[in-house]
Amino acid sequence: MSLELRQITKSFGALLANDSIDLRVETGEIHAILGENGAGKSTLMNIVYGLVAADSGEIFVDDVKKEIKEPSDALASGIGMVHQHFMLVPVFTVAENIVLGHEKSGFAGRLDLDEARARIKEVSDQFNFDVNPDDLIENLPVGVQQRVEIIRALIYEAKVLILDEPTAVLTPQETDDLLKIMKELKAQGTSIIFITHKLREVKAVADRITIIRRGKVVGTASPDASQNELASLMVGREVELAPDKGTHAIGAPILIVKDLTIRDAVGRALVSNVNFEVKAGEVLAIAGVQGNGQSEVARAMVNLEAHVEGSIALNGTEVIGKSVRESLHAGIAFIPESRELDGLIGSMSIAENLILDLHDLPPYAKGIQMSPSTVVSEAEKRKDEFDIRLQSVSDPVSSLSGGNKQKVVLARELSRPVNLLVASQPTRGLDVGSIEFVHKRILEERDAGRAVLLFSTELDEVLALADRIAVMYRGAILAIVPSGVTAQELGLLMAGVVHA
Amino acid sequence: MRKLSIKRPSLRALTLPGLAFLLAMFFGALLIAFSDSKVLKNIGHPIAFIKAAGVAVWQSYLALFQGSIYNPNLATPHDSLLSWGPISETLVTAAPLMLAGLSVALAFRAGLFNIGAQGQFIFGSIAASYVGFHFHLPIGLHIIVAVVAAILAGSIWGGLVGLLKARTGAHEVIVTIMLNYVALYFLMYLLSTTPFLRPGRRDPISPDVLQSARMPLLLGSNYRINLGIFVALAAAVFVWWLLSRSTWGFRFRAVGANSAAAKTAGISVPFVMTAVMAISGALAGLGGAVHVLGSDFSLTSGTAGNFGFDAITVALLGRAKPMGVVFASILFGALRAGGGTMQANTDTPIDIVLVIQALVVLFIAAPSVVKWVFRLKNLKTTGELAAKGWNG
Amino acid sequence: MKALSAADLRRRRSLIVLATLSILSTIVFGLLQKSGQDVTYGFVFDKEWVLISQWVIGSKTASLLFGVISVAASALSYFQFKAGKTSKIASAVGSAGILMSFISWAAAGKFIPITGLLQGALLLSVPLIFGSMAGVLSERSGVVNIAIEGQLLAGAFVSGVVASLTHSTFLGLIVAPLAGCLISTLLAVFAINFAIDQIILGFVLNVLVYGITDFLYKKLLIPYQGTWNSGPTLASIKIPLLWKIPVVGPILFDQTIIVYLMYAVVFFVNYSLFKTKWGLRTRAVGEHPTAADSVGIKVNRLRFMNVMIAGSVAGLGGAYFTVGGVGSFSKEMTAGKGFIALAALIFGRWTPWGAVSAALLFGFAGNLQSVLGIIGTPIPSEFMLMVPYLATVIAVTGFVGRVRAPAADGTPYKRGESH
Numbered sequence A: 001m002s003l004e005l006r007q008i009t010k011s012f013g014a015l016l017a018n019d020s021i022d023l024r025v026e027t028g029e030i031h032a033i034l035g036e037n038g039a040g041k042s043t044l045m046n047i048v049y050g051l052v053a054a055d056s057g058e059i060f061v062d063d064v065k066k067e068i069k070e071p072s073d074a075l076a077s078g079i080g081m082v083h084q085h086f087m088l089v090p091v092f093t094v095a096e097n098i099v100l101g102h103e104k105s106g107f108a109g110r111l112d113l114d115e116a117r118a119r120i121k122e123v124s125d126q127f128n129f130d131v132n133p134d135d136l137i138e139n140l141p142v143g144v145q146q147r148v149e150i151i152r153a154l155i156y157e158a159k160v161l162i163l164d165e166p167t168a169v170l171t172p173q174e175t176d177d178l179l180k181i182m183k184e185l186k187a188q189g190t191s192i193i194f195i196t197h198k199l200r201e202v203k204a205v206a207d208r209i210t211i212i213r214r215g216k217v218v219g220t221a222s223p224d225a226s227q228n229e230l231a232s233l234m235v236g237r238e239v240e241l242a243p244d245k246g247t248h249a250i251g252a253p254i255l256i257v258k259d260l261t262i263r264d265a266v267g268r269a270l271v272s273n274v275n276f277e278v279k280a281g282e283v284l285a286i287a288g289v290q291g292n293g294q295s296e297v298a299r300a301m302v303n304l305e306a307h308v309e310g311s312i313a314l315n316g317t318e319v320i321g322k323s324v325r326e327s328l329h330a331g332i333a334f335i336p337e338s339r340e341l342d343g344l345i346g347s348m349s350i351a352e353n354l355i356l357d358l359h360d361l362p363p364y365a366k367g368i369q370m371s372p373s374t375v376v377s378e379a380e381k382r383k384d385e386f387d388i389r390l391q392s393v394s395d396p397v398s399s400l401s402g403g404n405k406q407k408v409v410l411a412r413e414l415s416r417p418v419n420l421l422v423a424s425q426p427t428r429g430l431d432v433g434s435i436e437f438v439h440k441r442i443l444e445e446r447d448a449g450r451a452v453l454l455f456s457t458e459l460d461e462v463l464a465l466a467d468r469i470a471v472m473y474r475g476a477i478l479a480i481v482p483s484g485v486t487a488q489e490l491g492l493l494m495a496g497v498v499h500a
Numbered sequence B: 001m002r003k004l005s006i007k008r009p010s011l012r013a014l015t016l017p018g019l020a021f022l023l024a025m026f027f028g029a030l031l032i033a034f035s036d037s038k039v040l041k042n043i044g045h046p047i048a049f050i051k052a053a054g055v056a057v058w059q060s061y062l063a064l065f066q067g068s069i070y071n072p073n074l075a076t077p078h079d080s081l082l083s084w085g086p087i088s089e090t091l092v093t094a095a096p097l098m099l100a101g102l103s104v105a106l107a108f109r110a111g112l113f114n115i116g117a118q119g120q121f122i123f124g125s126i127a128a129s130y131v132g133f134h135f136h137l138p139i140g141l142h143i144i145v146a147v148v149a150a151i152l153a154g155s156i157w158g159g160l161v162g163l164l165k166a167r168t169g170a171h172e173v174i175v176t177i178m179l180n181y182v183a184l185y186f187l188m189y190l191l192s193t194t195p196f197l198r199p200g201r202r203d204p205i206s207p208d209v210l211q212s213a214r215m216p217l218l219l220g221s222n223y224r225i226n227l228g229i230f231v232a233l234a235a236a237v238f239v240w241w242l243l244s245r246s247t248w249g250f251r252f253r254a255v256g257a258n259s260a261a262a263k264t265a266g267i268s269v270p271f272v273m274t275a276v277m278a279i280s281g282a283l284a285g286l287g288g289a290v291h292v293l294g295s296d297f298s299l300t301s302g303t304a305g306n307f308g309f310d311a312i313t314v315a316l317l318g319r320a321k322p323m324g325v326v327f328a329s330i331l332f333g334a335l336r337a338g339g340g341t342m343q344a345n346t347d348t349p350i351d352i353v354l355v356i357q358a359l360v361v362l363f364i365a366a367p368s369v370v371k372w373v374f375r376l377k378n379l380k381t382t383g384e385l386a387a388k389g390w391n392g
Numbered sequence C: 001m002k003a004l005s006a007a008d009l010r011r012r013r014s015l016i017v018l019a020t021l022s023i024l025s026t027i028v029f030g031l032l033q034k035s036g037q038d039v040t041y042g043f044v045f046d047k048e049w050v051l052i053s054q055w056v057i058g059s060k061t062a063s064l065l066f067g068v069i070s071v072a073a074s075a076l077s078y079f080q081f082k083a084g085k086t087s088k089i090a091s092a093v094g095s096a097g098i099l100m101s102f103i104s105w106a107a108a109g110k111f112i113p114i115t116g117l118l119q120g121a122l123l124l125s126v127p128l129i130f131g132s133m134a135g136v137l138s139e140r141s142g143v144v145n146i147a148i149e150g151q152l153l154a155g156a157f158v159s160g161v162v163a164s165l166t167h168s169t170f171l172g173l174i175v176a177p178l179a180g181c182l183i184s185t186l187l188a189v190f191a192i193n194f195a196i197d198q199i200i201l202g203f204v205l206n207v208l209v210y211g212i213t214d215f216l217y218k219k220l221l222i223p224y225q226g227t228w229n230s231g232p233t234l235a236s237i238k239i240p241l242l243w244k245i246p247v248v249g250p251i252l253f254d255q256t257i258i259v260y261l262m263y264a265v266v267f268f269v270n271y272s273l274f275k276t277k278w279g280l281r282t283r284a285v286g287e288h289p290t291a292a293d294s295v296g297i298k299v300n301r302l303r304f305m306n307v308m309i310a311g312s313v314a315g316l317g318g319a320y321f322t323v324g325g326v327g328s329f330s331k332e333m334t335a336g337k338g339f340i341a342l343a344a345l346i347f348g349r350w351t352p353w354g355a356v357s358a359a360l361l362f363g364f365a366g367n368l369q370s371v372l373g374i375i376g377t378p379i380p381s382e383f384m385l386m387v388p389y390l391a392t393v394i395a396v397t398g399f400v401g402r403v404r405a406p407a408a409d410g411t412p413y414k415r416g417e418s419h
Helices: A042-050 A071-076 A095-100 A114-126 A141-153 A172-187 A199-205 A225-233 A293-299 A322-331 A339-343 A350-354 A372-385 A404-411 A432-447 A459-465 A487-494 B007-034 B037-040 B046-066 B080-109 B115-134 B139-166 B173-189 B228-246 B247-257 B261-262 B268-296 B307-317 B322-346 B352-365 B367-374 C006-031 C057-082 C088-106 C114-137 C146-168 C171-192 C198-221 C250-254 C258-275 C277-287 C290-293 C299-317 C322-326 C337-347 C351-375 C381-385 C387-396
Strands: A001-011 A014-025 A031-034 A056-061 A065-067 A081-082 A160-164 A191-196 A208-211 A218-222 A253-263 A267-277 A283-287 A307-314 A332-335 A420-424 A451-456 A468-475 A476-482 C038-042 C053-057 C111-113
Touching: A001 A042, A001 B268, A001 B322, A014 A031, A014 A042, A014 A056, A014 A199, A014 A218, A031 A042, A031 A172, A031 A225, A031 A451, A042 A056, A042 A081, A042 A160, A071 A081, A081 C322, A095 A141, A114 A141, A141 A172, A141 C290, A172 A191, A172 A199, A172 A487, A172 C258, A191 A199, A199 A225, A199 C299, A208 A225, A218 A225, A253 A293, A253 A451, A267 A283, A267 A293, A267 A451, A267 A476, A283 A420, A283 A432, A283 A459, A283 A487, A293 A307, A293 A332, A293 A420, A293 A451, A322 A332, A332 A404, A339 B261, A350 A372, A350 A404, A404 A432, A404 A476, A420 A432, A420 B367, A432 A451, A432 A459, A451 A459, A459 C114, A468 A487, A476 A487, B007 B037, B007 B046, B007 B322, B007 B352, B037 B046, B046 B322, B046 C250, B080 B115, B080 B228, B080 B247, B080 B268, B080 B307, B080 B322, B115 B139, B115 B173, B115 B268, B115 B307, B139 B173, B139 B268, B139 C387, B173 C337, B173 C387, B228 B247, B228 B268, B228 B322, B247 B261, B247 B268, B261 B268, B261 C387, B268 B307, B307 B322, B307 B352, B307 C198, B322 B352, B352 B367, B352 C198, C006 C057, C006 C088, C038 C057, C038 C114, C053 C057, C057 C088, C088 C114, C111 C114, C111 C351, C114 C146, C114 C250, C114 C258, C114 C299, C114 C337, C146 C171, C146 C198, C146 C299, C146 C322, C171 C198, C171 C299, C258 C277, C258 C299, C258 C322, C258 C351, C277 C290, C277 C299, C290 C299, C299 C322, C337 C351, C351 C381, C351 C387, C381 C387
Parallel strands: A031 A191, A031 A208, A081 A160, A160 A191, A283 A451, A283 A468, A332 A420, A420 A451, C038 C111
Antiparallel strands: A001 A014, A001 A056, A056 A065, A208 A218, A253 A267, A253 A307, A468 A476, C038 C053
16 A cells, blocks of 8 residues: 655644655555654654644545544554554553454443454464563563554554654664564565664665655655765754764762662662762763663662662762752752753743752852842853853743753753763754754763763764763663774663673 | 733733633623522513613622622711721631632642642631630730641641642642541531530530730721731732742742652752641631631631632632732622622622632633633733643 | 562552451450440341341440451451452451441440441442542543532532422432533533643532522522422332342332432443443543544543533432432532542542442441431540541552552643643
C-alpha cells in the first residue's frame, strides 16, 4: 500500500510546525524521515494518524484521497502507528490493550478476549516476539511493550506502519532486533515510515530518506549518503560530529562515590554497588540506555533520592544524609534531566527562577524580607553573561524557548561557588545551536578545574565531551573506559555485553 | 519584581468578576421571579407577569441593598447617620469571612486546596471562646490570649493536614473534608460536657464570652462594628507581604507552581506544605476568634455557620490574591447581611445568596460563558483554575 | 530475602493492623472488663422464621470469646498470606470479631437487637452506596465527582416535590435520576468542555444545589406544604419466602423498590466495569486517555456519558430520602451523605465492591452509634459519628496501604496535549 501526503501545513500559534510537506511512501518500502528534535516529524505523523488536524493538505492512500480526522479513520485506511510514548494502558493486560477499541462481545455484553489471545500468540510466534497475552503491561520491559504495539498494528492489518522514534528507549541489542523485524515486515509487503534522528539506524535499514528541517522538506537522500552529509542536511550547515576537546590538565579527585545503592519506595534496588570518581578538570560521562539507573544516580548526587546507601564524598566530605539545599550549597551544580519538570517553575518569572536556590540569602533577602529590585538587577547581569534571549526578566520563564530555558538553569546552577557540575541529559530536546552552547559551557567549566559528571544517553555527546566513560546497565556500572573507545564497543557495553 | 502600575491592569482584572456578578444576579432574579406566587398567578398575562416579576425582584434586591449598605428608614431625628448602619453589619460579617478567605487563598497559592477552613474556624472559635468565658484576665490581655489560643488551635488543625500531605501524600482535599466533620463532631461533643455548658441550660450552648475578652466596638453601642474588621485587614496586608515580599512566600509560590522544581532547587517541600497549612489554619482560626469575640460571643454547634465554605467562594472570587479576597469578602459579607434583611422584609429567603455566590464562582471559573454572554473578545483570562485532580 | 511487591507490603501492613487490633480488643474489652453483667442479643425482627430468638451471655465472656476468635482469624490470615493464598474470609472474620468484642463490651447489661441493627445499617448505607456508585462511574472514566452531595440532594428534592404534586411515588422515582443527571451534566460540561478544576467545580455545584433547594424550600415548600411537600412514600415489598429467612430475610428482602434497584445498580456497575466493552473503555479513558483516543475511542464523549449516568444513579439514591423514606423534603436533608459516599469510594479504592463494603461499614458505624446512643454506653456518640471520616483519613495516609486513584482522574483530555 502506498501513502502520499500533499502540501501538509500545520501551525501552532506563531510556530509553523509543518510547511507544505510533500511525501510519498511506496508499497513495501522503509522510508526514513530524518530531522532534528522539533523539526516537525512527530506533528506530521500525528496528522497522518488523525491525532492532529492539519490546517491544509491532502492524504492519499493507494492514490485515493482519504479524509483522516480521527485515529479510527487512519486505522480503517490501513495506517498503524507505534508511538514514541507507548499508547498502552499500564494496568491492562496485553490482550485487553489489543482489543481496546475493537472489542468483541459475547453473551450479556461479556467481553470476549479469546480470539485476541489466539491472534496475539499467532503473531508473536511468527516473529519470535515472546509476548504473553495475559501479562500486565506495567510489568513488561519497554522493548516488549513496543512489540505489543507492533502486534496491535499487525493484527489490525496495518499496511503502512509508522514508527515514531522507536529506538529512543531501546538498548542497542533491542534496536538491532527491531531493525530486523522492520526488514521482515517489509519483506511481507508492509510499508514502514521510520521517524528518527539517528543516522546509523537510517543507514542500516532505510530504502529512502526524507529530511525535514524546521517544518519543511529540505531534501531526500539515499542510504548510501555519508553520515556527515545526512547530518548537514538535517541541521542546515556543516557540523562537526566530533568537536575538538582540546587539551586540559586533570587534577585530584573531587568526587568519590563508593558502593552506592539506591532503592525505590518498596526496597527494590534500582542501582547497586556503584563506584566511580571524578577528578578536577575531568569529564566523566555516564552512558547507558534510558532507564538503567543513571537518573537515580544523578539525583542521588544532590540527595533527591530517598533510599540511598553507600558513600558520596565531595572533597572528602560525605554528601549522603544532607538536605538537597545543603548538597547544592556544598559546591554541586545540578542540571536536572527535565528542565520543564524539575529545573524551572514555568509560571514564575525568569528573575525568580534564577534565584530559586539563593532567594533567602543576601543580597536577595535580609532575614525573611526579600529585595525584589536586587532580584531583577542581578537577573539582568546573568542574562547578559549567559546570552539568554528574552524580552523582560519579569516575564514568566515558560515564555522562553527550550535553549534559553536551559541557559536559565545553567546560569542559576553556576552562580554558586561550584566544585562539581552534575549534568543530566543537558541537551535533550535542544536545537543544534543551543547544544553547542551547552557543550561549550561544560568544557569551560572543566577547563576552569571543576569536576564534571555528565549523564547522557546520546553516544555522540558522550564521545564528544568525556575524558572517561562509565557505562551503566541494569543499575550497575559495567565498565569504565577511556574516551578513545569506538562507538561500536560502547554500544555493546550499553547492551550489557562485556567482552574480554 | 512586579511593577506597581495600578491603574489599568487592576481595572481590567475587575471586568470579569464584575460581569460574573451581574450575570449571577440576573439568574438570581429569574429564580426569585419564577418562584413568586404573585408572579406565577399572572403566567397567562405577559405584561402583568413581567410587571409582577419586576416588582418581586426589585423589592428583594432593594431589601438586599438596604440590609447591607444604606437604609434611610433607619435614620432617627437625632442621628441621620444610622441609615448607614447596615455597612457596619456588612463589615461585621465580612471580617471572619475575610480571614477564612485569606486562609483558603494562601493555601491556593502554595498549590493546596484548603477545604478545611471550616474545621480550622471551628477550632479557632472553640479555643477563643473557652479562653474568653473560662479565664478571668485583664482587659486587653484577655483578648490577646484568646486570639493567640485561636491562632494556635487553627494552626495545629491546619498544620496536621500539611504534615500528613508532606509525609504520606494524602490528598489535602480528602483529608480536609473529613477533618471538617471530625471538628464539627468534636465541637458537639464539647458542648455536651460540663465546662462548655451554660449554667442553667441543657441545650448545647456555651457561656457568653466575658466583656474583657470581647473585640472593642468601634462606633459605640449603636453599631456592632468592632476591631475585628481591622484585624482582618491587617491579616490581608500580612498575607500580601508574606506572599510577595518574604522568603517564605517565595517558597510557598515556588512549591505551588511546581513542587518538583522547587525541591530540585533545594526548597524543602514538606516544610512548605506544613508551614502553609499551619498559617492557613491560623488565619481561619483567627476568623473563628473574630467571630466569637466580635459578634457571636458564645459557642453553639452552628457557630461556624457557613464561613469556612463561603471562604472558598471568597478566595475563588478574589482569585487567591489578598486584595481580591478583601473585596470579595466585603461583597459576600454584604450579601449575607443584606440577605437577612431581605428574608425578614420580603418573601425572598436569604438562601438566594448561596445561589448567587455559587454562580459568580462558576462564571469566573468558566470565563468563556461570560465572554459569550457579553460578546467580549479580548477579555484577558488566566488559567488559575486549571485542573489537577487526585494525583496532581 | 525476596523483596515483597507493593501490594504484598500493603497486605502485610493491614494484617499487622488487624492482629494488633484483635489482641488489643481481647485485652481491653475482654480481660479488663468487669464481669457480672450480661449482654442480650436479639435476632427476631418481624414474622420471619425463627432459628434462635435471643442469646444471653456474660458480656466479659462474650468480649473474650469474640476477641479470641479475632486473634485466631488474624493468625489464620497471616499463615494464608505466608502461603501466598488470599485471606479475605479470615480477615473479614477477624474484623467482625473485633467489632463484636467491642459491642459486647459497650452493651454490657443491655439488649442489642442484631437484626434491627443490621437492617438499620443497610438503610443508612443506601444513599452512601448509590453515591459511591456515582463516584465509581464518574471517576473511573477520569472525572472527579465531588458533586455527589449535590446530585443526591437534587434527586431528593425533585422526587419529593414531584411525588407531592402528582401524588405518585412512581413519578417521583422517575424524575429523581433526571435531577441528578442535570447536575452531573453541568459537571460534565464545565469539567470536560471547559476543563475547569473538577474539585473546585464539584464544590461549587454542591453550593449551587444547596442554595437552590434551600431557597425553594423556604419559598415554596414551607408556605405551601400541603401541595408541595407532603408526598406519598414507597411501601416496602416483601420478597416471597426469601424475606422469611432468619436474620438475613428482614434485612435484605423486606425493602422498598429503591433498595432492590440499588442491588441491581451495584451488580450492574461491577459487571459492566470489569466484564464488558463499555467497562474496558471506561477504565482506559480513566487511566490513559491518549491511548484510548489513539485506538479510536471518543474519550470526551465517553466521559460525558459516564458522568451523566453517574448523576442519574446518585439522583435515584436521592429519592431514597424522600419517596423512599419520610416523603417530605427538609432543608439540606442529605446532610453530608454525599461526602461520606466520596469517602467510601476512596476507602474502597475506586472499586464497586470496595466502595459498597466501605459504605456498609460506615452505615453500620452510624447505626451502631444511634443504637448505642439509645441504650446508653460509655462512648460519646460524637466519637462514633467520627468513625467514617477518621477511617478515611487513615486510609488516604497510607497506613493500611496507599490508595491510588485512576491515573487520569481529574485531568481533562485534550488531544495533542500528551500526558
